[in-house]
Amino acid sequence: MIELQDVTLQYGNREILDGISLTIEDNKIKAILGPSGVGKSTILKLILGLIKPNCGRIFIDGTDITSLKESQLYPIRRKMGIVFQGNALFDSMTISENMGFFLRENLKLSEEETELRVQEQIAFAGLEGYEDALPENLSGGMKKRVAIGRALIFNPNMILFDEPTAGLDPVSSKKILGLISSLRHKNNLGAVIVTHIIDDVFQVADSVAVLYKGKIIFDGETESLHDSTHPFIQSILSDKILEQ
Amino acid sequence: MARPVIGTFLTNANLSMKEFFLTMQEFFLFSVRAFITIPKIKRYWRDFLDQAKIAGTDSLPIVLVSSISIGALLAVEVGNLLEDFGAKTMLGRSTALSVIRELGPLIMGLMLSARYGSRNGAELGAMKISEQIDALRAFGTDPIAKLVMPRLTAALIVFIPLTAIADFAGLYSAALLAEHYHKIDPGIFWNAVFPRLVFKDFVVGFLKAPVFAIIITLVSCFNGFIAQGGTAGVGRSTIKGIVVSSGLILVANFYVSKLVLENM
Numbered sequence: 326m327i328e329l330q331d332v333t334l335q336y337g338n339r340e341i342l343d344g345i346s347l348t349i350e351d352n353k354i355k356a357i358l359g360p361s362g363v364g365k366s367t368i369l370k371l372i373l374g375l376i377k378p379n380c381g382r383i384f385i386d387g388t389d390i391t392s393l394k395e396s397q398l399y400p401i402r403r404k405m406g407i408v409f410q411g412n413a414l415f416d417s418m419t420i421s422e423n424m425g426f427f428l429r430e431n432l433k434l435s436e437e438e439t440e441l442r443v444q445e446q447i448a449f450a451g452l453e454g455y456e457d458a459l460p461e462n463l464s465g466g467m468k469k470r471v472a473i474g475r476a477l478i479f480n481p482n483m484i485l486f487d488e489p490t491a492g493l494d495p496v497s498s499k500k501i502l503g504l505i506s507s508l509r510h511k512n513n514l515g516a517v518i519v520t521h522i523i524d525d526v527f528q529v530a531d532s533v534a535v536l537y538k539g540k541i542i543f544d545g546e547t548e549s550l551h552d553s554t555h556p557f558i559q560s561i562l563s564d565k566i567l568e569q
Numbered sequence: 570m571a572r573p574v575i576g577t578f579l580t581n582a583n584l585s586m587k588e589f590f591l592t593m594q595e596f597f598l599f600s601v602r603a604f605i606t607i608p609k610i611k612r613y614w615r616d617f618l619d620q621a622k623i624a625g626t627d628s629l630p631i632v633l634v635s636s637i638s639i640g641a642l643l644a645v646e647v648g649n650l651l652e653d654f655g656a657k658t659m660l661g662r663s664t665a666l667s668v669i670r671e672l673g674p675l676i677m678g679l680m681l682s683a684r685y686g687s688r689n690g691a692e693l694g695a696m697k698i699s700e701q702i703d704a705l706r707a708f709g710t711d712p713i714a715k716l717v718m719p720r721l722t723a724a725l726i727v728f729i730p731l732t733a734i735a736d737f738a739g740l741y742s743a744a745l746l747a748e749h750y751h752k753i754d755p756g757i758f759w760n761a762v763f764p765r766l767v768f769k770d771f772v773v774g775f776l777k778a779p780v781f782a783i784i785i786t787l788v789s790c791f792n793g794f795i796a797q798g799g800t801a802g803v804g805r806s807t808i809k810g811i812v813v814s815s816g817l818i819l820v821a822n823f824y825v826s827k828l829v830l831e832n833m
Contacts, residue, residue, distance in 0.1 A: 373707050402709055411700055413701050414704075431710075
């Protein structure tokens with residue numbers, strides 16, 4: 326379980342997050358919805374310990390990660406996979422090397438076993454035949470599927486998606502959302518999805534937190550979002566896609 | 570009216586100083602971590618070999634071109650000067666000292682700063698802005714051990730033979746020019762080179778190679794790691810890396826010579 330308690334983050338004089346509290350349960354899909362540039366992706370980086378909050382605490386399965394050193398964070402991070410907004414695939418590595426990167430770096434598996442698990446993920450992502458291709462030779466949707474495969478390969482408990490459908494065509498978006506839904510059913514995985522597309526939330530999320538001007542203005546079941554009377558939520562429900 | 574202007578100036582100066590010292594502190598910690606991770610070299614053996622090829626074999630052409638040019642230029646200019654004093658036979662001695670102690674390592678350092686340093690800055694800067702460095706951390710890999718340490722160790726190791734090659738190429742081109750331009754017999758030229766060179770001359774020259782390797786690698790990699798602001802930011806950080814490392818090379822060149830010559 327992931328728990329953020331009164332987390333505040335500032336860059337210089339600019340306040341990004343203003344005392345937000347959030348609970349993300351295992352085996353559930355939680356969406357964090359908000360306009361672009363409001364600090365949604367920052368929440369994912371805070372959860373992974375890639376950045377530290379100015380104040381507040383972040384608990385991962387009961388461990389407060391805000392006071393941990395970088396080397397102490399590695400075992401915590403291994404519980405979570407992340408799919409970055411721009412995919413962050415290692416562009417000098419092939420698809421197969423990208424997928425197997427974590428296994429080769431962190432687990433002492435035989436090369437045969439590593440290769441077997443890579444092939445499984447390549448098949449899951451529907452990328453057979455592209456093992457030796459470089460990321461630059463793939464389409465946006467294919468890159469996203471590689472990033473998902475790379476995040477899943479070490480069997481994390483939770484997977485973090487940063488704008489999983491941003492910049493994709495409707496067909497690719499549908500495939501990615503289908504892939505995310507199937508994760509929970511097949512692998513019993515929890516997920517956090519950061520997005521500014523409200524349709525994505527209704528398609529895959531069990532619960533949603535709405536981030537607006539550095540604060541959580543709604544946190545509850547996805548369907549109960551319709552019951553909110555907050556003017557911003559009312560406006561996003563009618564506009565569907567959020568812009569600052 | 571003057572007071573608010575002075576106040577704003579002082580506030581900005583204070584913020585700039587604070588930012589400078591914070592960056593220096595960050596650079597110091599970054600450098601310490603790069604050295605501390607050297608024992609992990611076995612794990613990143615392939616990265617080390619890749620970097621050794623980039624810093625060494627691939628840099629040979631530019632090192633040879635620059636050292637040959639400098640050797641030839643020195644032979645022509647110094648030879649003309651010595652001819653005025655009737656001391657043309659001293660050309661080998663003066664060229665050898667200039668090339669081995671100073672110009673060989675210095676020109677090599679500046680060329681490698683432009684070639685190897687810019688590559689490091691641009692590559693790591695691009696990785697930073699495309700979140701690849703964050704991805705490494707998220708997947709439990711220390712980006713300094715994976716990306717910086719192999720570059721540092723490769724430079725530390727290959728810059729020494731590169732210096733030797735640069736010295737030899739510079740001296741050889743000087744000997745050719747001495748023979749064909751100043752009509753100095755090669756035997757006289759080389760006889761003025763080797764018997765007169767002492768251990769100290771080689772220490773001055775070869776000590777600069779690891780010093781320059783540290784400066785070039787750490788400055789360029791650090792600037793890549795702190796790149797921000799999209800592709801323009803990568804450009805800025807790359808330029809900053811080259812400018813700062815080139816300046817530091819010039820300063821370090823002077824102090825290494827001074828320290829060794831005064832203490833040996």
